[in-house]
């Protein structure tokens with residue numbers, strides 16, 4: 001293959017310094033890997049729901065109601081003006097299912113009628129005959145069911161002909177029950193005509209609200225009617241994956257920006273290293289445009305293959321765990337659709353690198369030729385030197401004198417160290433979400449299992465600031481995920497004990513009012529002013545007026561805050577616990593001991609994320625993959641920056657050696673050269689993480705609360721310490737190499 | 751007393767068909783008090799020879815002895831000592847450190863000297879003697895070739911070496927300062943000390959005690 005002249009020349013130029021070119025290429029590949037992983041995770045998760053909903057042909061509204069003859073429901077539904085299509089299902093829960101030696105008593109069987117299905121077949125085919133079944137992917141995977149095998153449903157055995165995915169729920173085992181579809185004709189004709197789910201597709205989804213109102217009006221006589229909108233499904237699914245996914249996406253976005261800045265800075269530094277060449281080109285008559293063109297071409301020629309390799313590697317590492325996560329929330333991996341964003345990322349890499357090369361080249365090419373040739377990027381001599389005397393200080397001066405290059409290197413180090421710090425902060429946060437109640441909006445630290453009458457006694461215990469009865473119950477009306485609605489009630493103001501931020505509306509003020517978690521409000525279709533009806537475990541229904549929506553982490557936002565009066569009226573057997581808030585500075589253990597001594601054994605509060613162990617491990621795997629890529633990349637970029645700093649001292653070291661400098665002096669100079677960038681970068685990194693990256697991740701992940709995402713002092717110490725050690729190690733390595741070569745070789749390296 | 755002894759030096763560059771023997775059995779002895787000039791056409795291997803004599807590079811064959819110490823048998827530490835205390839080197843292309851000022855460049859070896867104070871004093875005096883007071887405050891990039899050359903000479907002399915190896919030290923100098931530098935070198939080459947000088951300069955050849963010519967990789971009188 002013959003390349004155009006410019007390209008051949010470019011490749012030839014890059015081959016002149018193979019070592020340096022390799023280091024630069026690896027740096028680009030590393031940052032690109034970070035980008036690739038970030039894009040894979042962020043794109044996959046961010047677009048997961050829409051993509052899967054489209055593939056599965058998810059209806060705009062899912063209506064659930066008590067068993068009805070299908071004709072009766074259809075007669076009403078048909079009248080809706082905005083209706084495009086409809087189909088019906090009958091759902092049975094608590095069905096015994098078994099296959100391959102696995103079994104569940106919690107099976108969900110859905111008998112599907114004709115018309116649109118609302119699920120996507122991902123293996124095998126759809127139902128055709130009464131003796132066939134389609135399994136949901138989660139079950140198929142968990143129970144190792146393949147197409148053609150048989151599955152026991154109650155006392156029948158049906159052949160599994162296909163595997164389906166529908167994002168209307170999270171996947172088994174994250175969802176409690178394994179789900180299987182059969183056709184209506186499989187059921188005996190007597191019940192086959194009865195249905196309890198309607199799937200509704202609209203002509204104009206933007207008119208959803210009106211349609212729901214019309215549907216409610218038309219539903220007279222249909223008991224237990226609940227609507228679940230597509231947006232509601234989405235919220236619920238997102239909530240199931242919780243803050244962790246949001247964090248992951250947010251972190252990926254931040255990693256993406258960081259990788260971009262790092263690419264820019266190193267491309268810039270690369271050109272600064274070649275200023276002499278620019279001076280010579282200008283001197284022999286090249287125009288500024290030609291000079292810039294050449295540097296852009298060189299940068300691009302390097303960035304394209306290196307970027308492609310890096311992005312591919314990053315995507316590869318992140319794709320498996322990211323697909324696993326998507327599977328567990330019943331979403332589909334993007335597949336080939338990911339290629340577009342990845343190609344865009346590659347374009348971004350090439351543009352960033354080439355563009356960043358263009359800028360300093362342009363500036364240099366516009367300067368008078370002689371000043372470039374003579375001074376390069378050196379700043380004018382300043383009289384006062386702030387550096388220590390001796391060879392260490394000399395090394396520092398050598399680096400600091402080349403301002404542009406030093407600045408770019410410091411920028412690269414700063415960002416990579418800050419990303420590592422942000423990652424550590426995130427790990428701490430995730431850990432904390434599981435263990436520290438304060439992080440999830442709980443302001444009490446202990447609970448005592450005692451009747452409300454004991455509150456006064458407990459308040460008197462030293463170290464207790466406040467105590468109040470707290471009632472918790474789970475509304476029996478199990479919603480979508482099989483997890484119920486959590487109702488939390490305090491007799492008075494709940495905010496001293498639990499203070500979820502208000503998203504809209506106001507706090508509750510009377511017994512008949514309630515605040516609803518945003519995690520459930522969308523799905524329930526309530527907003528401030530609406531009426532909320534909940535069904536207690538006893539079967540009694542209680543109604544509240546919704547005064548506000550709150551952003552609560554608890555129970556993934558599926559929470560209702562209210563006062564206990566109406567609950568107790570409906571169910572006098574309801575018992576609460578006593579929430580105990582400690583005085584500032586009081587020791588939790590000491591207070592717990594005192595309470596115990598007074599006859600009130602207390603329990604410590606722990607935080608809560610999604611508690612499903614297997615789901616957490618899927619998340620952890622993905623986090624590890626992303627963290628591994630980003631951590632390694634930052635480490636590499638750090639070492640690279642330090643190695644380059646040491647490497648460009650080659651001729652200086654040769655001069656020093658010719659003058660009689662030995663091992664010690666060479667090492668000191670190199671260490672000084674590396675330390676000065678580290679000393680500048682370390683505080684900048686801590687600041688960047690505290691002031692920019694941490695808040696950015698927090699804001700992107702959950703705009704409604706500020707998550708404590710800053711790295712701890714110990715972690716900062718470790719990172720700064722590691723930076724220093726790396727700087728010295730890089731100096732030592734470079735020093736050893738330079739010591740071994742003849743002095744002349746170093747002198748000729750310029 | 752012999753300060754430098756080189757025997758049978760061979761040095762080739764490149765490999766295979768492109769290989770070229772630049773030095774092919776060069777012998778040289780330099781005695782105390784001597785000023786030896788080495789001449790020859792461009793590319794004949796003068797700089798290569800000087801690098802070998804100063805221990806800046808190693809020969810393929812043959813040996814170099816400085817003050818009774820065989821370079822090829824020295825450890826890295828021994829070579830460092832020799833370069834620090836025994837030899838001063840004036841490079842053909844100066845090799846000043848671009849980030850440091852003229853004075854800092856000159857005083858660089860003084861940081862390594864046993865008696866730093868004396869070396870610094872000597873360095874300052876050399877700067878003044880060579881007319882570099884102005885140039886010493888600036889960076890090499892802002893200096894003329896001649897100024898850089900003189901700085902490089904001053905740097906080589908700061909630690910008061912026994913042997914000065916100077917590669918075309920007057921190549922960039924006008925007649926007057928060239929004359930001055932040659933006078934300095936001539937006065938150095940006395941008593942315990944010696945100077946080996948690579949030059950194209952007729953005057954330099956005239957003041958030398960011996961003139962050696964590099965021919966077909968060997969040194970001839």
Ligand SMILES: Nc1ncnc2c1ncn2[C@@H]1O[C@H](COP(=O)(O)OP(=O)(O)OP(=O)(O)O)[C@@H](O)[C@H]1O
Nearest residue numbers: 748763764772791792793794795796797798799842
């Ligand atoms: N590192 C190297 N690699 C390959 N060839 C080299 C190297 N160093 C020197 N040479 C070659 O060896 C020969 C001698 O070089 P040297 O620098 O010793 O010449 P010189 O006599 O000092 O010339 P000049 O008077 O021009 O300074 C030259 O042909 C040069 O091209």
Ligand SMILES: [Mg+2]
Nearest residue numbers: 796797842917
């Ligand atoms: Mg030469």
